[in-house]
Amino acid sequence: MRTLSPKQIIRAGLLLLPSTVVLAAAPPGGMPPMPVEAQPVTVGEIVRSADTVGNLLGYEAVVLRPQIQGKVEKILFEEGQPVTAGQPMVQLDDDQYRAELDEAVANRDLSDANYRRTQELIKRKVASQTDKDKAYAELQANKARVALKKEALSKTVLAAPFDGIAGLRAVSVGDVVTPGQALVEVVDIDPIKVDFRVPEKYVGEVQQGQQIKIRVDAFPGEKFIGEVYAVAPLIDSNGRNLQMRATVPNADSRLRPGMFARVELAMKRYENAISVPEEAIVPMGDKQLVYRIKDGKAEMVPVKLGIRHQAMVQVVQGLEPGDVVITAGQIKVRPGAPVNPINLKQDNAEAPL
Known part of the structure; x- marks a missing residue:
C-alpha cells in the first residue's frame, strides 16, 4: 500500500492509473483503500472453437498391385523418393504377352483377308451372304482378341497414378507376382488430410x-493451419459424432500420414469482443457479477456472459472498453468501498500547489 505525501493529503489529491482508474484517498481517520488486483478488460477477436483429436492421412494413397501374373523384370523407382503421374515404376516380363499379341494380330490379318476375299466371291455369285457374315464375325472376333492382348501387354508396366512419394517396395527383381499382390505404395502428402470427429451438438x-x-x-x-473441405452427411450412430475432413499444406513433408493430431476447430468469430479473466466473475444466485473500479471505488455490475476461451470469459453485456475489473480480493470488497489496485502501475506525478 502506497503512502500519500503531505501535499497530496492537504489537497486531497487523487492518483490516476494509466487505465483511468482513480485511487481514492482515505478520509482522515478512515480505513485506507482496500488492496486488490485488477485488470483492464480485453477487447479483440474471440473464436468459438471445439477441441478434438484426429489422424493424418495422405491426400491420395494407393498400393500398386498387378492385374496379371508375371515375373518382375525391372524396378524403376527409388524408395522414399518423389514420383510423377504416369512414371513407370515396375516392369514385368512381357515376352509371353508380346508373343500372344503377335499371334492375335496374325489371326486378325488372316480374317481380314478372308473377309475381303469373300466379298469378291459374292460379287461373282460364288459365295453366299452366309459365308460373308461368317467371315465378318471371325474378323471382328480376332480384332477383339488383338485389343485384349494389347491390354494385357500394357499391364506389364505399373505406373504411378499421380504425383507423390514412393513407399517401400515389397518385391525384388525376379519375384513372380500374382494378381492383387502388393508391390509398393504411392502417397501424395501435400496437402495432407486430417480426419476428425466432433460431437453432434456442434452440427x-x-x-x-x-x-x-x-x-x-x-x-x-x-x-499447423488448415481448412475443412468436407463434412460427412450422417451422424455416427455409435458415438453420436460427426466426421469431418480438412487439408493442411505440407510442402516440406514434415507431417506424415498416420500421425496423431490434436485439432482445434474454429467455428464462430466475434469481432471487438469484450472479455475478462474467469476469476473476475462473481456468481450470485442465478446472476453473474463483476466488480468494476470507477473513481477509485468498487462498483458491482451485473453482466451477461458469452463463450469461454483460454481462461477468459466473453462479456456481451454490462461492460465497456476501457473498464477495469477486480480479479482478486473481491471477497473483502463492498460496493462503493475505496480500492487500491496494487498490481497496476500507478501515476506518481504530483500535481503542483
Whole structure:
C-alpha cells in the first residue's frame, strides 16, 4: 500500500492509473483503500472453437498391385523418393504377352483377308451372304482378341497414378507376382488430410471452409493451419459424432500420414469482443457479477456472459472498453468501498500547489 505525501493529503489529491482508474484517498481517520488486483478488460477477436483429436492421412494413397501374373523384370523407382503421374515404376516380363499379341494380330490379318476375299466371291455369285457374315464375325472376333492382348501387354508396366512419394517396395527383381499382390505404395502428402470427429451438438455450427489448427507430438509448440473441405452427411450412430475432413499444406513433408493430431476447430468469430479473466466473475444466485473500479471505488455490475476461451470469459453485456475489473480480493470488497489496485502501475506525478 502506497503512502500519500503531505501535499497530496492537504489537497486531497487523487492518483490516476494509466487505465483511468482513480485511487481514492482515505478520509482522515478512515480505513485506507482496500488492496486488490485488477485488470483492464480485453477487447479483440474471440473464436468459438471445439477441441478434438484426429489422424493424418495422405491426400491420395494407393498400393500398386498387378492385374496379371508375371515375373518382375525391372524396378524403376527409388524408395522414399518423389514420383510423377504416369512414371513407370515396375516392369514385368512381357515376352509371353508380346508373343500372344503377335499371334492375335496374325489371326486378325488372316480374317481380314478372308473377309475381303469373300466379298469378291459374292460379287461373282460364288459365295453366299452366309459365308460373308461368317467371315465378318471371325474378323471382328480376332480384332477383339488383338485389343485384349494389347491390354494385357500394357499391364506389364505399373505406373504411378499421380504425383507423390514412393513407399517401400515389397518385391525384388525376379519375384513372380500374382494378381492383387502388393508391390509398393504411392502417397501424395501435400496437402495432407486430417480426419476428425466432433460431437453432434456442434452440427449446426460446422461447415466447409472453417479453419483448423493442429498440433502433433513430433513438433511440440508448433501449430499447423488448415481448412475443412468436407463434412460427412450422417451422424455416427455409435458415438453420436460427426466426421469431418480438412487439408493442411505440407510442402516440406514434415507431417506424415498416420500421425496423431490434436485439432482445434474454429467455428464462430466475434469481432471487438469484450472479455475478462474467469476469476473476475462473481456468481450470485442465478446472476453473474463483476466488480468494476470507477473513481477509485468498487462498483458491482451485473453482466451477461458469452463463450469461454483460454481462461477468459466473453462479456456481451454490462461492460465497456476501457473498464477495469477486480480479479482478486473481491471477497473483502463492498460496493462503493475505496480500492487500491496494487498490481497496476500507478501515476506518481504530483500535481503542483
